[in-house]
Amino acid sequence: MARDGVFSRWRRTEKFEGMSGLSPSDCHDVHVLAVDDSLVDRKVIERLLKITSCKVTAVDSGRRALQFLGLDEEKSPVGFDGLKVDLIITDYCMPGMTGYELLKKIKGSSTFREVPVVIMSSENVLARIDSCLEEGAEDFIVKPVKLSDVKRLKDYMFGEDPIQGEGKGVNKRKLREACEISSSPSSSPPSISSSSPLSSQSLSSSPSPRSSSPSSPSSLDSPTRRLKMTNCDT
């Protein structure tokens, strides 16, 4: 995990942008905390995230996730080096603390409630999906997770930067405008195309529709559509 500040990472990746052959949907510097009790799934999700140029911290339980974030009540925050977490992706069914319980703890924390949380589950249960989305989950992915799932996630979450870092936001938007081919346009509000650095303001004022409306109408990529397209093997 790099300890560089946001600004120096931004410059370094700008330099490498042309050389590394990254696809347009890649965003740099996104740090994802992945939580899954399955070793196989952890390995896969880690690779999926790395291949889309995310930094990944993978842990095997909700408890460890909270420890990493410094939210574990029983331990004082240790070694949290200030590398911020941009996204938390967690399995739903885990022994001990479920992904749902982890979600609630994160949304209950003043420090981390703005961090998007995505739930993964092999069970395509509407009630479960609804309760996660109601609790503030950004999205719900049915396992097994594919590369297209992760790319889609990154596109609509980090194409703009609604959470933090105006510097990062500008960089990502410019990249998207320069290289944009086909990632879901519905998630970017029209004001972005004028690409003023101040439009991070307009981003924070345009709330993400996903956390409150499960049947997000706009795009093919909305969580419930994704579910309908998945084979029903459970």
Add this chain to the structure above:
Amino acid sequence: MDVVSQLQRQFLDFTTSLYREGFLDDQFVQLQKLQDESNPEFVIEVVSLFFEDSEKLLNNLSTALQQHIVDYKQVDALVHQFKGSSSSIGAQRVKNVCVSFRNYCEEKNVEGCFRCLQQVKHEYHLVKSRLDALFKLEQQILAAGGSVPMIA
């Protein structure tokens, strides 16, 4: 046909049959997409983890079903894990048996569970031997100086 071409032909035929016979599904194709020059062993690594994990799960399942009073919640939890990992690597037939297995757990049907355990062991060993053979073929192609054909 030179050695490399023969091996590549063999590899392609074998791979096709694995998909056709339902041993593997699209998720295995997805895993191939995650393998590249920076991570040339990715698929083998994940599958090896799956094998290790599976052996443990199968042992634990055997033990759990041999208990005087079967804890179906525990059995179900184990099968759920097995279903998840097999699904994640594309081991379709194993996954499908797990689905039936979970139904028997819900019904607390011990005979059904035993049958499923035998079945899932059987399917697991079938897919394991096929994947081992597949990886061996890959190694042979690479050793002969060829490249492993990709199935889109």
